[in-house]
Structure formats: C-alpha cells, structure tokens
Amino acid sequence: MGKNFDEMAWHEYELGFMVTRPGCAAEYRTGDWRSQRPETDKSKCIKCGVCYLVCPEGAIGLAADGTYDFDLEHCKGCGICATECWTGCIRMIEEDE
Amino acid sequence: MENFNVFAAKLTPQQEFLAGGHRACQGCAELLAVRLVAKTLGHDYVIANATGCLEIVTSSFPHSAWKVPWIHVAFENAAAVASGVEAGIRVLQRKGRYPVQRKVTVVAQAGDGGTVDIGLQALSGALERGHDMVYICYDNEAYMNTGIQRSSSTPYGATTTTSPAGKADPLGQHTMKKNIVEIAAAHNIPYVATASPSYPFDLMDKVKKAAATPGPAYIHCLVPCPTGWRMAPNLAVSIGRIAVESKVFPLYEIENGDYRMTVTHKKHRPVVDYLKPQGRFRHLNEAQIARIQEQVDKSYERLQKKVKMSQNELD
Numbered sequence: 001m002g003k004n005f006d007e008m009a010w011h012e013y014e015l016g017f018m019v020t021r022p023g024c025a026a027e028y029r030t031g032d033w034r035s036q037r038p039e040t041d042k043s044k045c046i047k048c049g050v051c052y053l054v055c056p057e058g059a060i061g062l063a064a065d066g067t068y069d070f071d072l073e074h075c076k077g078c079g080i081c082a083t084e085c086w087t088g089c090i091r092m093i094e095e096d097e
Numbered sequence: 098m099e100n101f102n103v104f105a106a107k108l109t110p111q112q113e114f115l116a117g118g119h120r121a122c123q124g125c126a127e128l129l130a131v132r133l134v135a136k137t138l139g140h141d142y143v144i145a146n147a148t149g150c151l152e153i154v155t156s157s158f159p160h161s162a163w164k165v166p167w168i169h170v171a172f173e174n175a176a177a178v179a180s181g182v183e184a185g186i187r188v189l190q191r192k193g194r195y196p197v198q199r200k201v202t203v204v205a206q207a208g209d210g211g212t213v214d215i216g217l218q219a220l221s222g223a224l225e226r227g228h229d230m231v232y233i234c235y236d237n238e239a240y241m242n243t244g245i246q247r248s249s250s251t252p253y254g255a256t257t258t259t260s261p262a263g264k265a266d267p268l269g270q271h272t273m274k275k276n277i278v279e280i281a282a283a284h285n286i287p288y289v290a291t292a293s294p295s296y297p298f299d300l301m302d303k304v305k306k307a308a309a310t311p312g313p314a315y316i317h318c319l320v321p322c323p324t325g326w327r328m329a330p331n332l333a334v335s336i337g338r339i340a341v342e343s344k345v346f347p348l349y350e351i352e353n354g355d356y357r358m359t360v361t362h363k364k365h366r367p368v369v370d371y372l373k374p375q376g377r378f379r380h381l382n383e384a385q386i387a388r389i390q391e392q393v394d395k396s397y398e399r400l401q402k403k404v405k406m407s408q409n410e411l412d
Contacts, residue, residue, distance in 0.1 A: 005160070008159075013159065017158065017159070019156075019158070019159060019160065019161045021161075022163060022165075023161070024116070024159075024160050025118040025155070025157075025161060025162035026117055026118045026162075027118065030119075030120070048106060049106030053109065053133075054129060054294075054334050056121065056124065056125050056128040056333075057117045058117050058132055073118075074117035074118055076123040078125075078331055078333070079329075079330060079331030080129075080330070080334050083331040083332065084335070
C-alpha cells in the first residue's frame, strides 16, 4: 500500500477490507507507548540471549558482535529484559520528553 | 567460559512468526508465550483463534501480526473449527489435492474464558473425537479483554471487577480454580501438559511434543497479566516462575495417562511470595492466606501421589 494506514481513504483498501500482507502489524509504531527505554552496558553483557527470549514484542535482535540490540520502534518499555538480565547490564532510563 | 555461543537461547529458531507492533499491554506474558509457540512450530501450521485478548491485539484493522494462516472464530468454537480444518486437510490429502507427505499442525488457541467457561463443550467434543490437533489455553485467570471479569479459572481470593473484595465481601472470588487439566486428561487423550512462558525451553519442548503426538494434545499455559493481576509489567516473567516455585502452578505432563513432573524444585517458596506482588490479592488477611496455602499443598500432594503411581506402573 505504501501509505500510512491512517492517511488512507476507504477506496484505497482491498476489497472486503481484507488484510493481504502477513505480519503487517510491524508497520504500527508501539514505541510511542513507552515511558522508559532500555539501555545496555555492552561491556557487562555476556551475550546469553535471555533478554531476546523473554521479550513479548520480539523487539530484541542479535547484533553483529553477538550482543543484543533493541528495536525502539516496537519496544513498549515493559522492563522484563532489565528484570531478567543475569548480569544487570540492561537498565531502564526515563524517556526525556 | 570462553565459548559464549553455547547459551541455549541462541540455539532457538531466530525467525519470528508473530510480528512486533501488536497492541498487547506492556509486559504481556500471553504474547510472549504465543511468540515462543509460534517460533517452535515453524511455518507449517494453521491456527484457529477464539475471541479474547489474543485475537484483539494481533488483528486490529488494518493490520495483522500473524505470518501464518490464522482464522478468527467465535468465543466458543475454536476447538470445533480446528477439528474442521484438520478433517478438511485429511480429505484433501485423500483426494490427492494436497501433498500427503506435508505435515501440517492444526492449532486451536483460546484464553481461559474461551476454554474453561464458554468453549468447554467444543473442546470436550474435539478431544473425544480424537482429531490430530494441539489445543493451547493461555490462562490469565479472568476475562482481561473486556475489563477483568471473573471466569471459572479465577483463583480463590482474587479480586476482579465482578468479584470485588470490599466491606460487604472481604474475600473476592469465593470458588476454587477449575482444574481444566484434569478435565482434559479425563478424556484419555495422548498428551496433556501444563506450561509457563517463564520456563521457555520447557514450554517449547512441550509444544514440540504435542505437535508430534498423533491425536489430540492439550497444553495449559499460565500467562501472567500485569493489567489484570495489578502488578508491575516488568514482573510478568518472574511472577510466573514464582507460581511454579510456590507449587501454585506445578509444571507436569500426562502422557497416555502417566504423570511426570517436568520442573521440580528441592525447596518450595511459601505461597505468600506469589500473592504479595499482585494487587488482586492485596486484601487477603493471614487466615485467608493460610487457607490458600493449605489448598495449594493439598493439590500438590495429590499430584505427587499420581506421579508416584505412574512411576511405579512404569517400573
């Protein structure tokens, strides 16, 4: 579709308002819900991947160096990763605005 | 520790079949469980999804978070639709219009309302007919989607909007939680298990086993709900772990009638550790907590007896 869904008019949708692209919820930005943002101290990270496994959004992905990066488009800031992290290298910090 | 790649979390499938951007609350363990289940089953499966939180948050128009075939059905008939899908695939294979060697897992998933209350007769029918499917119940212990109304899966003493604790009634929910796992096991189906997303590898093993089992399989998954359980969202995974450690929700499986514990602890926590972080149990006094502890101990003991009996039979 190319356009953001809230800019679309009714006649631009598929017939019967079918959803034709699988997994298109990824276009929706849930990162705006967040009041706290996770931040990693990568020197303390042991690359275990627990944060990746327990993220309900699937917003934590493997980086090139074996540590994990956050997809802040979808991270809702629940803080499960910071609670479950073995070494405590993930910290939740307040969003400024 | 030199080789950091040996950690088991890295060996799980990397591909996601549930896209981010779904509208679940912050810290929703239900979506965590669903994500792990989807990861485990890969791409050859069909889902029949009953009404509930899960359906609402993953399919709000014009988006869908699913990357696999997914049907939304009414509240009561997820199991019935899944049996229809399974029977349909079998007919197509018999007529040669569908590759016979392709193994497609049919999954029905519903919340506790769609399983324990409204969908119970459809579930019972599907289990009795012996369809080759996996039924997964994500139990968050109330109707969270419509605003935390009590279901028959709500535990004793929990306050919900339709069983509120207050001056007139200091207890909240008066009845015990319905033991749906035993009800499913009473159908003599090949595989029944309880699981928790706080033990991800245990959950993934059970889902794999259930999918490989010919005939119906039932998995009961306790998913903490920060909104309905009135607790901080970052505790969702750890409270699930405490539920297992305090014997409130023991993890076990029943294979052809034989009970087996999958996660055991040498020392158990008191049940108050589980009740304390949750606002829905805030009003309970010591006598009521003692009664809950007594109930939990009793049902755990009963389970241990069954496990022992199964072990003796196998030996």
